[in-house]
Amino acid sequence: MNKFLLRFMQTGAALPFSAFTWLLTYAGFDQTFWMSSLYGLIGGGVMFFGVGYILQRRVLEKNRLTKKEYKYIQRNLKEANMKISRVQKSLFSIRHIRSLKQRIELVRLVKNIQKLNAREPRRFFKAEQFYFSHLDSIVELSEKYAFLSSQPGKNRELERSLYDTQDTLKELTKIVEKDLNYMLEEDLDHLNFEIDVAKYSIKKQNEIPDETRRLK
Structure with a gap:
């Protein structure tokens, strides 16, 4: 809460x-x-x-958490909030229009994972790889990207580093999207099951002749 x-x-x-x-x-x-x-x-x-x-x-x-587990999760979410703030500050300070959409998408995915875990702490255990590996990589790369892109003179080596960093952030965006999908896996399975049940009910209802419906 x-x-x-x-x-x-x-x-x-x-x-x-x-x-x-x-x-x-x-x-x-x-x-x-x-x-x-x-x-x-x-x-x-x-x-x-x-x-x-x-x-x-x-x-x-x-x-379905113990008090110890809840405190552990809250402590990690608090630390993640600080990391996410650093990511936002870094990525939105970069003046590169072509990569803006991708940076916005990365921040959106990261914040969605954080909001979901804040609302339902139990999900944290399905997102530990994100919090203990992927988020740290995003922080490090986004700050490196912001620093390099702010340099006034850019030689070939610097341009190559910027390109590599940007490309790696794209890959991390895909990984974070997978992290989010993994967290929502059970919800999607449940939704698909409900859809199948609803389709079956509609099919059975459509198979009933109109005369039978009127008699009912």
């Missing part, structure tokens, strides 16, 4: 409960203002952390 949304939900539940606890102890149990404030603070804290615990448990159960 998004950390900002989690904190918002925790605060949204804790503040009203804290105010209710203060009012209950102050007006209902004749406590002093300061003691009621203390009870209200304690009540709000219990609600804040209680809601956080319940919501986190739901996320773990939904994704």
